Amino acid sequence: MRRDVFQAIADPTRREIINLVVQKPLNLNAIAEKFDISRPAISKHIKILKECGLIVIEQHGRERYCEAKLDKLNEISEWVEQYRQFWERKLDSLENYLNELQKIKKDENSTK
Structure with a gap:
């Protein structure tokens, strides 16, 4: 095996x-x-x-x-790294989206 x-x-x-x-x-x-x-x-x-x-x-x-x-633990580190990068990109995208929503809401409140 x-x-x-x-x-x-x-x-x-x-x-x-x-x-x-x-x-x-x-x-x-x-x-x-x-x-x-x-x-x-x-x-x-x-x-x-x-x-x-x-x-x-x-x-x-x-x-x-x-x-x-x-x-040999480097194999694990490399495997984990690909998922860390994946989630980092996802969380960065979420942060950008939330910042954009916050900006839109702020602009709407300032025009009222």
Whole structure:
């Protein structure tokens, strides 16, 4: 199954794992201790994050450390940006329309 960054951040546990490892690299046990779910469940979440390119796992001696690699979040930023621009144009148009209505109303009141 091909996973993408949107699937990775869709789950609150995975978002929290990202928040943890963005602060500093953590080993798998340290991450698992932060949650009330099983170690295998955490491992599955980490596997998904790794597949999506949001974390890398590096071996340091006998320990495996997860480190955030957030470049892939740019995909989300770019996707959101198109909608931000869309709504910005719509709201600008609404503002212009309301300003025009206000001007018309003001002109009508001044001629009375």
